[in-house]
Structure formats: structure tokens, C-alpha cells
Amino acid sequence: MPELPEAETIVRALRPVLEGARIRRVDVVRPDVLRSPPSRFSACVCGRRIVAVDRRAKNVLLRIEDDRVVAVNLGMTGKLLTFDRPPRGGRRPTHPAVHFRLVGGALLTFDDTRRFGAVECLSGAEWSLRSARLGPEPLDRGYHARDLHAALVTSRAPLRSWLLDQKRIAGIGNIYASEALYLAELHPQKRARSVTRAEATRLHRAIRRVLRAAIRAGGTTIRDYRNADGTEGEFAQKLFVYGRDGTACLRCRTEILRIVFGGRSAFFCPTCQPLSS
């Protein structure tokens, strides 16, 4: 579910609430979302203050005292929900997996219907190793079209598969891959190696444009995604192709197609995104 813009939206909401807060205790409801025994996870985080809240790729990072990092990968249906105090009525998590109880009574809950997500407590060094295996952040100043082009031409993979590979570029998932390729007027199955410098410039601009616009809209809610306060993202209304197969291209009125490769759907306009040329 959540890609870079959704993780970024959550981080921005969590930051003012969590920075400076101290974790009093954790309650693990679903041990399988941890990658270590609950007792070990608990010992790693309990009693420590949250120093900073950051994002890397699709991961939300809670940097805590003693150079430790709580890395949250949201998977398909993961949510990080905050509550002023343990919730009684109205707004409650539906599939709580881990509760972080903060000093002062506030609560942070990792809620994950499908439990494809993960919550881990790592040392700073362990996190650095993990982060080094991820590709560049597309929104970083310093990430230029020439970097994208140089990386593209080393691969024979179709562009959509290339964009989903977190080792090559960080944070792009199936929604924004389709959207960026539409904006760049590139076919999802075009080979990465065949992309010209001019096309790479278009793709670079398209990726940054769609990710920034999605962040501005608070992310894309198809079904499950929610911000930390439970609100939905507004970017679903602004999608050009994702999930719009069978409807008219907003630019040329050709029917949007859905194709499946690499085990996942890709959406595109066959007129605006021809495979040849």
C-alpha cells in the first residue's frame, strides 16, 4: 500500500507528536510483525526517548536514544496511528499489531490488516547497512536526470519493473510507477536500457512531480491507507491511469489498458505511451 508519499505524509504527522516523547512500554499483539522475539524488541525500545522521526524509501524511522532505530515497513496495509490516550469509543485500530505506550498517556499503534508489514529495532550500524542496500531517494537535491539515465542503461528490465526495484530507486511502488510513466509518456514495458537521455529527463521530472503532488495531497487512499490521525489521502482523485483501465485517457480519450507482468498490474495509455519510438 504505502509508497514514498504515504510514508512521508505519516512522518510529517508523527514528527510533532512523537519527537521528544519517551516510550514507556510496548504491547505486542501480533509477534509475527517483529523480526525478533518480543522480549528482545521490548528491551530495545522501552524507556528510550524518540529523538527524531524520519523516512527512508517506504520506511518510517523512529530514531531513539542510544543510537537505535525503530524501522517500520508498512507493507500493504500497515498504519501508524496516534491517540492522545488509549482509545475507548469511536476511532480505534481494527488490526492492532504493536502498541507503543508513551510517557504521559499517548499511544502509537502499528495496525496492519494483512501483517505484511514489519517493525524492527536496529542499531544505527545495522540500519545503515540496510539503508545502503536501497537506491537513491528520488526527491533528494542531488538526484539528477543524468543519475537516473546512467542507472537505467545498465538494465534490460522493463521500466515499470525497474522503478519498483528498491535497490535501483527508493520509494516507488505500483501506483506511482504507472503514474510517472504516464506523465513521462513512456510504455511500462519499454526496456530501461533503451531510454534516451531526453526520455530519462522526462522520467526524472515525472517521478519528482508525481511524488511531490501526492505528498501535497496527503497520499493516495485506495482502500486501507490512512494518515497517523486516521484521515485519508486525496491523491486518488488525481490519478491519471492507476486503476482507470476501461476509462478514457484524460489527455487523448484512448481507452486506458491494464496489463499484467512481473506478477502485477500496470496501467497505461497505448496512444500516449507507445512501445516503439
Add this chain to the structure above:
DNA sequence: AGTGTATCCTGCAGGC
């Protein structure tokens, strides 16, 4: 190196 397939899970929509 890249692709297809399977796996981890739950919930929902659509067909009958």
C-alpha cells in the same frame, strides 16, 4: 540478469 511463481495474510467485490 531477468522472469515467473509462490509465500506471507486478510478482506472485499463480483459471479453464480
Add this chain to the structure above:
DNA sequence: TGCCTGCAGGATACAC
């Protein structure tokens, strides 16, 4: 109403 199938924003492991 109920049952079945297929599908879903992610990530990984495997065989070919």
C-alpha cells in the same frame, strides 16, 4: 444469503 474466485498499495525466495 452463501460460496467461490480473483485481486490488492510490498518484499522476498526460488527455479529456470
